[in-house]
Amino acid sequence: MIPFNKPVHLGTELTAMAEAILKNGHVAGGGPFGKRCEEMLERMLGLRTLLVTSCTHALEMAALLLEVGPGDEFIVPSYTFVSTANAFVLRGARPVFADVDAQGNLDLAHVERLLGPRTKAVVVVHYAGNSCDMEALLKLCGKVPVVEDAAQALAASFDGRPLGTFGVCSAFSFHETKNIGCGEGGALTLRDPNLIDRAEYMRDKGTNRRKFQHGLVDKYTWVDVGSSYVLSDLNAAYLSTQLEALSRIQERRRQIYSAYEEALTGPVERVGGYVIKGSPRNTGNQHLFAVVFRSPEHRTGFIAHMRKHDIIAPFHYVALHQSPMGQRFHDGSQLPASERLTGCLVRLPLFFNMTDAELSTVIGRAQEFLRAL
Structure with missing residues (x-):
């Protein structure tokens, strides 16, 4: 049997995971391997990047960060995975489905017709690691935030610029079906610096724990909405070997x-x-x-x-x-x-x-x- 997909196997993954357990003694989120992965992604993308539990959760964080809610609409391609829409529907917003072009990427002419006073965001999906005209999309949307579902797009670019760096925030996937992965995992990339602190709070259950770890506050506490979105360092160890071999x-x-x-x-x-x-x-x-x-x-x-x-x-x-x-x-x-x-x-x-x-x-x-x- 020739399967459609097999997870990447380099032969170095177990060594890294053993290091997380035996040498580092840290397998929860926010450990040395998580930091290493974030640093590698940030060098690739040039933007602050948070390692999270899935691309789905990265999209959910994007919806929270943009304060999408009841009465809002968001434009999303119909030809996409359910998570692209679910993340915003969970906040009470209504999806407005746009068509795609023959290659599976957003039809900008249709987006232009759908934009309206209730449009809170436009979510663009980079199908098959390709994209629509991102510069034209940003110009078309004006002040309406663009969120990139870049689940399939790590190491791809438009006009030489990495996909996942055009929108106010972008979501990547490290599911086992992607080019590199760790079973389940993802990343949230933030182009708007005003969103970084809130994103870090949300990822860590709504607390300012990260600031406490860096000595910026004397104790950590509940400061915002959030959930447990941080990726385990075991998964990050697995992922780090593949980022290094990308x-x-x-x-x-x-x-x-x-x-x-x-x-x-x-x-x-x-x-x-x-x-x-x-x-x-x-x-x-x-x-x-x-x-x-x-x-x-x-x-x-x-x-x-x-x-x-x-x-x-x-x-x-x-x-x-x-x-x-x-x-x-x-x-x-x-x-x-x-x-x-x-x-x-x-x-x-x-x-x-x-x-x-x-x-x-x-x-x-x-x-x-x-x-x-």
Whole structure:
């Protein structure tokens, strides 16, 4: 069986975790490995970055920081994971679903039509490690805060600037399905310096414990709303080994992606489909290799063909405006690009430890199906 994904395995993770337990004697949040991870991320991104328990929780913190609440609206792409919307719905806000372009990224023309007096935030998702025109989005939104769901976008950029550094705050994921991970984990990046203190309070149960640890106050206490969002140092130890090896991990993903691209782009296009790609202004991170078929029937047939040969090639999101929960908020209008991706997009296995033999098998079986269409 060739799975869709396997967590990165370098062989150094257990050594780091043992160090956290045996040498440091610190496995809760806020330990040496957590600090190391934050420092590495801050060097990459150039912004204050807080390690948290998940990208979902980073988005929830963003909603809290922006004081989103009942009566507010936020614009969000329909073609995304549920956490992107849930984080703001939990605060009582109403999602306004925007369509995406053919590559899965936010349709700015549609956003422009949706902006209104109740819009409290625009949440942009960087699908497949690519993005919309971020400069145009910021200009379009004006004073309306932009939050980046950069779950898939670590090590990707737009016009040479890292994704996750454009919005007032941004959320990254270190779930096991991402380019690097620690099982479950995430990060919140803050471009607005006025949000940093509150974010640190919120991450640590609403207390000023961090200031106490740095000798800035003589005791710590409850100062704001918050929850237990800080990542365990065991998870941070696991993550640190992969952050340190990020360039090696990315190079292997580029090799796999390039092999797929070279072998499959032409055959896919000959049967009326296309491969998801970023714009020339994007430098992608090869987070996923996705094909959009001409019809849902082609997609269903492809998934079944691959499954028959013990290869897992899954679809991705169900557009949120078509979901039972999303229908409570949506006005019933069609979002054609999101609906096409829901019905026609499929992803191929792509992970760091994938062998050349596995890659060759996936390509061969995919070509076999495409030739028969």
